[in-house]
Amino acid sequence: MAKFKLDDTDHSILDMLIDNTRTPFTDIAKKLDISAGTVHVRVKKMEEAGIITGSSLKLDYKKLGYSFIAYVGIFLNKTSQTQFVLERINEIPSVTVAHVTTGKFNIFCKIRAKNTSHAKDIIYKIDDIDGVTRTETMISLEESINDKKRLMHSIFNALD
Amino acid sequence: MAKFKLDDTDHSILDMLIDNTRTPFTDIAKKLDISAGTVHVRVKKMEEAGIITGSSLKLDYKKLGYSFIAYVGIFLNKTSQTQFVLERINEIPSVTVAHVTTGKFNIFCKIRAKNTSHAKDIIYKIDDIDGVTRTETMISLEESINDKKRLMHSIFNALD
DNA sequence: GGTGAAACTTCTAATAA
DNA sequence: TTATTAGAAGTTTCACC
Numbered sequence: 001m002a003k004f005k006l007d008d009t010d011h012s013i014l015d016m017l018i019d020n021t022r023t024p025f026t027d028i029a030k031k032l033d034i035s036a037g038t039v040h041v042r043v044k045k046m047e048e049a050g051i052i053t054g055s056s057l058k059l060d061y062k063k064l065g066y067s068f069i070a071y072v073g074i075f076l077n078k079t080s081q082t083q084f085v086l087e088r089i090n091e092i093p094s095v096t097v098a099h100v101t102t103g104k105f106n107i108f109c110k111i112r113a114k115n116t117s118h119a120k121d122i123i124y125k126i127d128d129i130d131g132v133t134r135t136e137t138m139i140s141l142e143e144s145i146n147d148k149k150r151l152m153h154s155i156f157n158a159l160d
Numbered sequence: 161m162a163k164f165k166l167d168d169t170d171h172s173i174l175d176m177l178i179d180n181t182r183t184p185f186t187d188i189a190k191k192l193d194i195s196a197g198t199v200h201v202r203v204k205k206m207e208e209a210g211i212i213t214g215s216s217l218k219l220d221y222k223k224l225g226y227s228f229i230a231y232v233g234i235f236l237n238k239t240s241q242t243q244f245v246l247e248r249i250n251e252i253p254s255v256t257v258a259h260v261t262t263g264k265f266n267i268f269c270k271i272r273a274k275n276t277s278h279a280k281d282i283i284y285k286i287d288d289i290d291g292v293t294r295t296e297t298m299i300s301l302e303e304s305i306n307d308k309k310r311l312m313h314s315i316f317n318a319l320d
Numbered sequence: 321g322g323t324g325a326a327a328c329t330t331c332t333a334a335t336a337a
Numbered sequence: 338t339t340a341t342t343a344g345a346a347g348t349t350t351c352a353c354c
Contacts (some may be wrong), residue, residue: 154253
């Protein structure tokens with residue numbers, strides 16, 4: 001795949017879409033003083049290049065009854081079991097993301113649950129996976145999400 | 161705020177939009193055998209109720225030159241400094257999310273960086289914040305993201 | 321609650337520059 | 338690469354169930 005180079009126009013388009021994926025292309029066009037057709041072509045190119053891989057809704061999980069977040073560090077018997085355990089973990093819907101890591105833990109994941117009791121069930125489920133020797137849980141008391149926009153600006157402007 | 165109850169139609173709408181926020185309402189309407197106007201009203205209600213809080217693009221950060229992910233556990237002098245440190249951390253664009261946690265660490269955050277050298281700079285920046293005594297870094301060797309859809313199904317069907 | 325249709329807006333692809 | 342254009346498609350409102 002050829003290296004894809006984004007210019008300022010692309011940056012501005014991403015900048016507007018990252019906050020609201022349904023921003024009309026005509027609005028973007030007006031703000032950038034280009035035509036809507038151009039916006040369309042640019043977005044399509046970024047999709048084709050795999051820069052934009054999709055879009056998703058932001059949901060308020062608390063309002064859906066899922067107010068509990070924790071991180072679970074996992075210790076394995078042997079690192080050769082990593083892929084197997086990773087696959088088992090990903091079968092649990094409450095595990096939102098898992099990482100194979102260096103350092104203290106072999107695998108490290110984030111879980112979303114209804115409450116402590118529900119979280120306990122999930123952690124037990126993880127503990128039960130073949131090859132898992134021990135887990136260590138960190139409960140989130142407060143989550144603070146950094147705006148994606150800020151990271152994007154730093155990427156495009158080489159700050160940070 | 162009155163308790164907002166989602167029904168099967170709402171679930172199905174979310175189900176389609178969560179994968180592609182630009183799915184035309186007419187498509188959703190066709191699939192669910194309702195009118196596009198109804199889809200529109202339902203989505204608006206979920207937005208007003210704060211269930212849907214926004215939408216965002218999924219970007220391939222690797223393609224943007226940010227292929228490094230790590231989690232950083234932070235130890236504080238005194239827990240009373242937590243809010244101060246949290247604010248400082250959130251000023252760093254590369255920090256994508258931060259949590260106040262129970263357990264081993266006082267604060268726990270995820271960072272995205274270009275490479276190890278860039279990550280080092282970020283971690284030094286965190287180390288330098290007043291009140292931070294020590295940090296512990298876990299480098300992600302492999303990230304595996306669980307489909308949001310799966311969590312949603314589990315929320316709506318009480319599996320898990 | 322929902323519908324269907326009208327009015328309006330936006331998308332998209334083709335053409336031309 | 339970008340702009341223009343025009344027909345197709347989508348959104349949104351509203352009178353009426």
